[in-house]
Amino acid sequence: MATTTSDIQDEIDAHGHGAHDDHHHGPAKGLMRWVKTTNHKDIGTLYLWFAFTMLLVGGAMAMVIRAELFQPGLQFVEPQFFNQMTTLHGLIMVFGAIMPAFVGLANWQIPLMIGAKDMALPRMNNWSFWILPFAGSMLLSTLFMEGGGPAFGWTFYAPLSTTFAPASTDFFIFAVHMLGFSSIMGAINVIATIMNMRAPDMKLMDMPLFVWTWLITAFLLIAAMPVLAGAVTMMLTDRNFGTSFFDAAGGGDPVMFQHIFWFFGHPEVYIMILPAFGIVSQIIPTFARKPLFGYSSMVYATASIALLSFVVWAHHMFLTGMPIAGQMYFMYATIMISVPTGVKVFNWVTTMWRGSLTFETPMKWAVAFVILFTIGGFSGLMLGVAPVDIQYHDTYFVVAHFHYVLVSGALFSIIAAVFYWLPKWCGRMYNEKLATIHFWWAIISVNILFFPQHFLGLAGMPRRIPDYSTQFADFNMISSIGGFAFGASFLLLTYIIVTAIRSGEKIEEDRVWESAKGLEWTVATPAPYHTFDEPPKKAQILSESSHIGEH
């Protein structure tokens, strides 16, 4: 395996090839390298930095929210501005941080994990990324417009977002169009890469789980994002061109908006968790020194979750006055999702069972993921039971639920992935000691932040309010303290990552982690600009598979 990588290195050095072989050059110089690049690693890097920036922006908004909610009474911001913060926090975290981060990981890892030279459609790959900064700026620019930014929640229910919304809403609509376009192109690229660029000897059932989960996620994206585009288009015409999709006076229905939105929105939340499942399925076997338990059932479970995710959307709408048969159906379908998700959780636990465990930083985050995601899943199950959702709906219980699955789920998996693969990407090790401190800091504070929100919800605190009655004061204060501590942990994280990239201890081993498996560990460290000019062979693919029993 070392031969392939050094061959590539030689080629990069020599680069004396034919006219169209310029891609064997190393990276171009200067800013234009990043603007024009068609290299999957460059584009992955761009995505990851973009996502990180957006995480800080969205997180800063969360800090505004938590600061205002620190005490009862209005201290810092007007209610209208508070609603803008809530809305943009949700939108930016979902579309700006979590999704681009996963696409960045896909860009870096999928070609490396399937033995491909690059993504299938490299120029389009560049475009998918370079739409994002424009869409993100357009979205953020609404904050500075007259009447303020969107203040109707990330779910932008009509008619609050149509008849009763500020002028900036039209910019918001087009920003969503652009974000959707970018995601669709990114997803098409992922599918084409996985289906067409795999090393010829790699069968679908030889693929690492991260690749599998992304394949399925890409399908979800292509099926769901256009529906969102349809929803915002109808909003646009309802606002400006006299249509009445969401207006009963003309025969439409505001609830129709919710159906269309959640037909996108529910698959969307799985778009944000399936790649996380993939990441955790890569990390746990490595540090348990044991093959992944139940590889094929993991694949089938992922596929079932994805399919089910298209038929449960109205569990967000139990209180909209849906006929009772609808409520029953959506309740049954929703709680059914616990079964394949449970299969995954049980498989991870069984992978650890009687392993030989070590707890390097990526493993710590993966274990935390399994525990905290499961807690979030449990509250999801409770929400899924229609009659009880009456008491939970639109309270902080829901907020607690989705932060457990999104922050200590999706976000934690991304952090795990970065710690796991960063040494491979840049050939330098992060500081394990600091990373451990950061881990415990984050884990404790995130629970102080979000666990009390369960109590707040059950005690009757609605979500999306800037001020609250005094009996919610103490838990809000605790939650805010946890929030500031968790927020500050990102300063340490930034420090750890930046120092790792710039001055971390150099590492030589290709494999980085003692018993890591996968083709990505067969290329040189740091990963060369171009990899896999020669696709890996069957024997190597099999011996690198983390789910085949031999050791």
Added chain:
Amino acid sequence: MQASKEEYFIPDGSYWPIVGSIGMASMLGGFASSLHDNSLGTGIMVLGFGLIIFMVFGWMGQVVHESEQGIYNKQVDRSFRMGMGWFIFSEVMFFAAFFGALWYARNLSVPWLGGSSNNAFTNTVLWPEFKSVWPLLQMPDAANFTVPKAIIHAWEIPAINTLCLLLSGATLTWAHWALLNNNRKQIIVGLIATIALGVIFLSLQVAEYAEAYQHLDLKLSSGIYGSTFFMLTGFHGLHVTLGTIMLIVILMRVLRGHFNPDNHFGFEGVAWYWHFVDVVWLGLFIFVYWL
């Protein structure tokens, strides 16, 4: 040449994507400003649109050039095919949102406003005058809407249009066969016929819209019927327009001697797109006009 064809072609860095992004942001941002009486908006929008056109022709021109140079191989071709296929699937889902809205309006919201299912009170308390019928000509509260006098019937222009599109699907397939047999003349005749049918379709649709707006008072603002009618047929018409333009480009390429029986993704991609537009029309004909 042969040797290089075994390798997957990874293009060099490209300016086109960033041009496209700037174009897209200007076009949409300009559009949004123009909706709020910002005098600059329209200009920026037009400029952005121009940039996009420039980008599409530049980018596609480069792809065509690369393709004609023979630096793509079968695997690249497959990537393109998959890309196009999944793109069309995403378009299907986009239309699904609007078909879903139509379905919802017909089968749920309008009957509910008329008191069906668990909405008896909706009708008796809020809209006692309202009766649920489809097509919905009299909306619950017409104050903000245009009340149509009549609707467009299926067995007039729409039926002719259906014929046009079905026929155009056939002529396009005929041209495709010709391409596989390398019969240049038949390709050209087939393509021209397809384009002509597309243009006829579009002209008829323009006539139909004019009739609706001028004589029937059937407008975008005619309640949920007008909303679904014009959004569905309008987006479809937009796709036909795009498809026709793409067919014209393909015709130009054929005239220049592009494509051969083994390598003609450009042709096939456009053909798929055209067939997709065809199928959507059948859905429209059945669900919007006929039933």
Added chain:
Amino acid sequence: MLNRRYSIDISPLYKWAIIPLLLMPYAAFAEYGLNLPKGVTPVSNNIYGLHMMIFWVCVGIGVIVFGAMAYSIFFHRKSKGAVSSNFHESTVVELIWTLVPLGILIAIAFPATKVLIDLENTDKAEMTVKITGYQWKWQYEYLDDDVSFFSNLSSDSNDVRQLGKSGTFPDNYLLDVDRRLVLPVDTRIRFLMTSNDVIHSWWVRELGVKQDANPGFINDAWALIEKPGVYRGQCAELCGKDHGFMPIVVEAKSKEDYAAWVNEQQALQKAAAAAGEKEWTKDELMVQGQKVYSTSCAGCHGVTGQGIPGTFPAMAGSAIATGDVKAHINIVMNGSAGTAMQAFGGQLNDSDLAAVITYERNAFGNNTGELVQPSTIKSAR
């Protein structure tokens, strides 16, 4: 300073609170509600039962799953010399952990369905209240008794909630209203929910009722209150700027007290109509006008009449509030279609309308000096 009236019985959930408990600077913990209340209607009781059942199921599964993990984490560390085994498949085990959860879910689905069917059945109602959401208040119409009124955030909460105004929080801060929804106990009451503008959601936990109020549609819900008392709730659907400030207070009275209350209300409504007959002085109009303005208008147009640029126009210097009085009366009474400006003609009586319009024309530096009398409003109707 802080009021902790809202306490309810402590559930087993509080064991989970150990983490925050350790961090609490002060311990007034026992007074806190950590869990849902059982409530005062059959439905809310059933919901509570379901809630606890699913909660314990989750705790049970959690103990097993996390227990297994903890075992591996503590006893199969490499540092303790653990050697990894190599198993990676077992159809039997996988089948078990597919089927057992499925069984558990089915066991949950049965009672859940029963509760659902019960709470959706609004037949056999003995009385009906129509509830309409407005930005940001509730209107209650007793359809059988011809009583109807608006319910706003109480003025003492309203004063304290302004940005920058800290102060002592009144009892039931943000959970108090100027007029309560009074209901009889032991009566099957049907609620019809709708909205005048955006979607709101009417929620009172102790009643086990939360239902969206959609503009243009009517949803129904029902309650049979078993215990007299005061039950509080809030709007539960984001409905714009003051979504956090449209509370709900239900006061359940015995049937006799309720009947007396209805009579009283009917008399009050007659008296209010009579007030519209007399001629008002400027001072009277301004005092009443300020009151009406702060409950009905200040939410959008601001206490000082500055509005929010781009969303809600300012009253200070407004062309309409300083121009032709007819146009002013018209927009206040009929609203502005397709905007948040509601038609207040149906919400306020003649004297309140006259007062608030007079107030707007003479406050915030709008010194038009013009008075509007209730009789003018009456003839404008």
